[in-house]
Amino acid sequence: MGKFGFTVQATDGKARKGVISTPRGEIRTPAFMPVGTAATVKAMMPESVRATGADILLGNTYHLMLRPTAERIDRLGGLHKFMNWDRPILTDSGGFQVMSLTDLRKLTEEGVTFRSHIDGSKHKLTPERSMEIQRLLGSDIVMCFDECPALPADEATLAKSMRLSMRWAQRSRDAFGDRPGHALFGIMQGGDNRALREESATALKDIGFDGYAVGGLAVGEGQEIMFNVLDYAPGFLPEDKPRYLMGVGKPDDIVGAVERGIDMMDCVLPSRSGRTGQAWTRRGQVNIKNARHMDDPRPLDEACTCPACRNYSRAYLHHVMKSQEIICSMLLTWHNLHYFQELMQGLRDAIGAGRLSAFVADFHAQRAMGDIAPL
Ligand SMILES: [Zn+2]
Numbered sequence: 148m149g150k151f152g153f154t155v156q157a158t159d160g161k162a163r164k165g166v167i168s169t170p171r172g173e174i175r176t177p178a179f180m181p182v183g184t185a186a187t188v189k190a191m192m193p194e195s196v197r198a199t200g201a202d203i204l205l206g207n208t209y210h211l212m213l214r215p216t217a218e219r220i221d222r223l224g225g226l227h228k229f230m231n232w233d234r235p236i237l238t239d240s241g242g243f244q245v246m247s248l249t250d251l252r253k254l255t256e257e258g259v260t261f262r263s264h265i266d267g268s269k270h271k272l273t274p275e276r277s278m279e280i281q282r283l284l285g286s287d288i289v290m291c292f293d294e295c296p297a298l299p300a301d302e303a304t305l306a307k308s309m310r311l312s313m314r315w316a317q318r319s320r321d322a323f324g325d326r327p328g329h330a331l332f333g334i335m336q337g338g339d340n341r342a343l344r345e346e347s348a349t350a351l352k353d354i355g356f357d358g359y360a361v362g363g364l365a366v367g368e369g370q371e372i373m374f375n376v377l378d379y380a381p382g383f384l385p386e387d388k389p390r391y392l393m394g395v396g397k398p399d400d401i402v403g404a405v406e407r408g409i410d411m412m413d414c415v416l417p418s419r420s421g422r423t424g425q426a427w428t429r430r431g432q433v434n435i436k437n438a439r440h441m442d443d444p445r446p447l448d449e450a451c452t453c454p455a456c457r458n459y460s461r462a463y464l465h466h467v468m469k470s471q472e473i474i475c476s477m478l479l480t481w482h483n484l485h486y487f488q489e490l491m492q493g494l495r496d497a498i499g500a501g502r503l504s505a506f507v508a509d510f511h512a513q514r515a516m517g518d519i520a521p522l
Pocket of ligand 1: 447448452454485
């Protein structure tokens, strides 16, 4: 069995280019992870997700534990086999999604009891149960069970929550045990409070993890506050381990996070917005529902090599959106995932060549131009 490892190959300012090695393959960093919530990246075949350039997917513990259940997936050979994705999978701990069920949950030192949004049945998640579920799924990168408070929050609330998460981090570490080839990531909390972020990072480093996430951001605080935290928080974490920013984000969030030393990100944005007629291109966001596209024979993005741009016009994409045809979700999701992965490749190449600031300046200049003019 191969080992889990991380190598930084190049740096440019605070940004890092590297590779995470796992027994299921390498993950080029900075990496964007598409989200496969219920054992599928919606509207995409796994081989299509791979064709966009994704090295790793994210699966959601909360959704999978309720349906079809972790025990059933385990009996069927694990999540990779179940969903036909043989490359690395990262699973979240379930914590974030359970916490967002504010009316349906009860939080104690031991963990969280909650009612399923599907059938109202009662469940309990603890650090130990989250580790068990993620083991049954066969996840390559397992996340600690933590609590994530919404921002803004006062210092006392942030401190109490962060310290609970650090006790849960130790319990997660103990329950995870020694599993060669599998990684456990700790999650830094502390909201937008610098001292609490540093305290959290110190607690995690004392426990010792294979990678470290910056949690508690992208929870509605806005880009300015997020970047303020990212100006210092990654620096509290070990340089020789991957740093993962959870739930981010929009293309300009991704670029800003990579500039600040983040190695991994995930977000539902490219797939979710693909299903609502929103496309992301190097010239910014395009709403394909807009009537201006009705007679437009040009592709979404002339320079994009994805199937949606190579083989279909804006007029066709507009038509299948208005007609609510399934192919619209398929094509726009493919395009969006392709665009996000191409952006990551561009960032990796730029860091490797020591020209990240020029790449970022060009990224912003192209977006500032806006979408191509109507015909
Ligand atoms: Zn495209």
